[in-house]
């Protein structure tokens with residue numbers, strides 16, 4: 374097929390862009406999903422629900438009011454929780470943007486996709502590239518642990534995304550916002566419309582990775598959004614509402630809304646600037662909340678609220694600002710609870726009782742099999758899907774923990790695991806300097822022999838110590854050994870078939 378996605382050499386278009394005519398230029402996604410075993414479940418006779426998946430960037434679990442935040446006003450997010458189910462113990466599958474998103478969209482550990490670290494902008498300036506190289510150099514010395522190299526430069530074509538799969542059930546699919554699974558302004562093979570989406574409005578990169586182009590479908594509207602970012606939430610909200618309005622009446626549809634907010638740098642529009650009690654970060658979150666309200670209002674006006682699954686979540690814990698949740702230790706980039714725990718609210722009045730709270734832990738790659746089941750689809754059968762169908766947790770009909778053990782990856786380094794109430798770390802990256810000089814496999818770790826900086830492993834009891842403040846490893850060595858053995862077994866499985874191909 375000819376490459377029709379405009380490259381950076383062809384960007385002279387009017388700012389209104391081009392309206393999609395209703396057909397995806399790249400329809401291979403559904404065929405790929407079918408070849409992978411995705412098909413309609415025999416005898417499925419329910420009306421397929423619309424799906425709106427809102428995946429914020431770096432929003433802390435403790436930021437929305439419904440999670441106990443005393444400072445910020447988030448009435449629209451809180452209303453979602455009042456009308457649906459709020460998870461108190463929901464994990465991202467990575468504390469970093471790119472791998473978390475890769476896992477969520479494919480239902481698989483991100484390491485299977487080869488994406489382990491936030492992708493840099495392809496057009497990054499030489500100074501940025503030099504810094505990246507320097508970071509990797511220091512990482513190699515064990516001085517820094519901030520930068521790892523991805524194994525691929527975008528989500529591989531062989532992966533089946535949620536959007537690819539939902540096409541098999543006749544869904545109309547659209548994406549708005551931040552992709553971060555390949556800089557398609559330089560490498561069009563990673564464009565979301567080649568990963569199952571019929572429509573796109575958004576940017577390939579995070580708002581701090583420039584140049585970051587703005588696209589409508591295959592047309593580049595701007596070479597670089599730059600720091601003119603106070604418009605982003607308003608723009609994405611309008612586009613999300615537009616998608617719902619265009620597709621109301623010809624359901625089902627799947628909208629993946631991935632706001633750039635509240636990732637650094639922070640920009641709020643005039644209506645929200647200096648209005649919150651939480652500084653500029655609070656302004657940004659309150660504007661994000663407004664956007665959620667606009668989307669919900671549109672669904673209501675179109676009479677679509679009853680049979681639409683609305684998921685509101687974040688991709689990882691908060692970074693320099695934001696609230697990691699009650700008593701949680703750590704932030705974005707870390708395997709501590711504060712890095713992985715995210716807000717997760719699901720509203721689906723047709724199935725989910727209003728105002729419910731689920732305390733059962735689950736992980737964001739569970740969303741893939743859950744949504745496929747809701748859409749009456751069988752899972753791919755040619756690959757390992759790590760996620761489990763957690764619809765029973767959504768509806769409250771089940772309370773079983775979907776995984777015997779949860780693994781916590783720092784990039785490609787399996788740092789620890791949670792089993793029941795136990796959180797175990799063989800080692801941990803601190804992500805920001807000063808960094809893991811105490812990692813036993815690094816130059817400094819060996820030199821310092823762990824004498825000054827504590828020792829590994831660490832073991833925390835999340836029931837009695839949810840803040841991971843008191844290491845119990847020396848008191849329960851047998852528990853450490855038990856979990857370490859399971860981790861080693863899992864690592865061996867991963868080494869023998871990382872891609873999980875069957």
Ligand SMILES: [Ca+2]
Nearest residue numbers: 430431470688
């Ligand atoms: Ca993020």
